[in-house]
Amino acid sequence: xxxxxxxxxxxxxxxxxxxxxxxxxxDFQATTMFWYRQFPKQSLMLMATSNEGSKATYxxxxxxxxxxxxxxxxxxSTLTVTSAHPEDSSFYICSVQGGNSPxxxxxxxxxxxx
Amino acid sequence: xxxxxxDPGPFNVPEGATVAFNCTYSNSASQSFFWYRQDCRKEPKLxxxxxxxxxxxxxxxxxxxRASQYISLLIRDSKLSDxxxxxxxxxxxxxxxxxxxGTRLQVFP
Numbered sequence: 319x320x321x322x323x324x325x326x327x328x329x330x331x332x333x334x335x336x337x338x339x340x341x342x343x344x345d346f347q348a349t350t351m352f353w354y355r356q357f358p359k360q361s362l363m364l365m366a367t368s369n370e371g372s373k374a375t376y377x378x379x380x381x382x383x384x385x386x387x388x389x390x391x392x393x394x395s396t397l398t399v400t401s402a403h404p405e406d407s408s409f410y411i412c413s414v415q416g417g418n419s420p421x422x423x424x425x426x427x428x429x430x431x432x
Numbered sequence: 433x434x435x436x437x438x439d440p441g442p443f444n445v446p447e448g449a450t451v452a453f454n455c456t457y458s459n460s461a462s463q464s465f466f467w468y469r470q471d472c473r474k475e476p477k478l479x480x481x482x483x484x485x486x487x488x489x490x491x492x493x494x495x496x497x498r499a500s501q502y503i504s505l506l507i508r509d510s511k512l513s514d515x516x517x518x519x520x521x522x523x524x525x526x527x528x529x530x531x532x533x534g535t536r537l538q539v540f541p
Contacts, residue, residue, distance in 0.1 A: 357534070361436070361534065391473055411475050411476075420478070420481075420521075420529060
């Protein structure tokens with residue numbers, strides 16, 4: 319069964335609106351969760367590391383004020399894309415470490431900003 | 433130079449064929465290596481880890497050459513269901529996973 323649950327799987331929104339994506343760890347208590355972004359035909363790029371009870375760690379070039387991460391519990395991290403623009407359209411995937419895999423991925427959220 | 437490089441393909445092979453993918457990485461301090469499989473518009477899923485001595489899982493064989501900094505994946509007796517993108521993944525010296533862009537495989541009847 320799924321180890322990580324991500325919701326929603328698909329979002330279409332208008333430019334300027336904010337979108338929240340939830341990531342739940344079903345099998346592990348995750349003090350750390352990871353958020354990736356994948357543009358078409360490109361590799362997964364780590365955006366940020368979400369830390370339970372503290373601030374997220376953002377990768378170089380990722381705006382922390384635009385991509386708000388909240389990791390309020392050991393099983394839930396949220397990514398909010400604020401004031402989304404068409405260039406933010408992408409596939410966003412969260413992941414959790416644990417068990418016999420280096421990373422378990424959520425099923426991803428395909429964001430389309432019109 | 434990209435940290436992890438793969439031939440994007442596509443590799444178009446008939447069922448039953450043997451196909452090999454290579455991947456090179458730039459960080460000599462990398463310690464862990466993996467192959468992930470990603471189906472179209474889906475999340476990646478771990479296919480196998482890659483060990484220094486090489487390892488096999490059914491029809492899949494992974495090899496690591498640290499001196500040349502490359503990893504390979506061999507798929508024998510290809511099935512239609514093997515059609516996917518295969519991602520080479522390497523840890524950097526902070527244990528962060530770095531993904532290649534993937535090699536697309538298309539197996540035809």
